[in-house]
Amino acid sequence: xxxxxxxxxxxxxxxxxxxxxxxxxxxxxxxxxxxxxxxxxxxxxxxxxxxxxxxxxxxxxxxxxxxxxxxxxxxxxxxxxxxxxxxxxxxxxxxxxxxxxxxxxxxxxxxxx
Numbered sequence: 291x292x293x294x295x296x297x298x299x300x301x302x303x304x305x306x307x308x309x310x311x312x313x314x315x316x317x318x319x320x321x322x323x324x325x326x327x328x329x330x331x332x333x334x335x336x337x338x339x340x341x342x343x344x345x346x347x348x349x350x351x352x353x354x355x356x357x358x359x360x361x362x363x364x365x366x367x368x369x370x371x372x373x374x375x376x377x378x379x380x381x382x383x384x385x386x387x388x389x390x391x392x393x394x395x396x397x398x399x400x401x402x403x
Contacts, residue, residue, distance in 0.1 A: 303328075 317327045323380075368376075 313324060313327060317324050320327065340386075
């Protein structure tokens with residue numbers, strides 16, 4: 291919980307008696323004053339809302355950056371390395387001897403896999 295060293299400000303609330311009774315019961319169970327309980331609960335909830343909105347906003351911004359980056363990459367010519375790796379001669383994995391172009395069943399995985 292954030293502790294503020296500024297001057298307190300006033301906030302008046304009108305709540306139904308049933309709500310006040312529940313709050314009073316909870317404060318008794320926790321050994322806190324009503325005002326301390328209400329401030330702590332309101333602050334905790336407010337911080338959750340702010341944090342969740344930040345995550346959502348950052349998530350949307352990240353998605354937009356990713357899409358823009360992917361679209362930009364699609365417009366660029368593939369590098370020489372990518373062209374070489376995507377050639378038919380390179381369609382088998384050098385470590386495992388697995389061919390993706392044929393059905394060579396005689397090749398085995400290396401020891402330990």
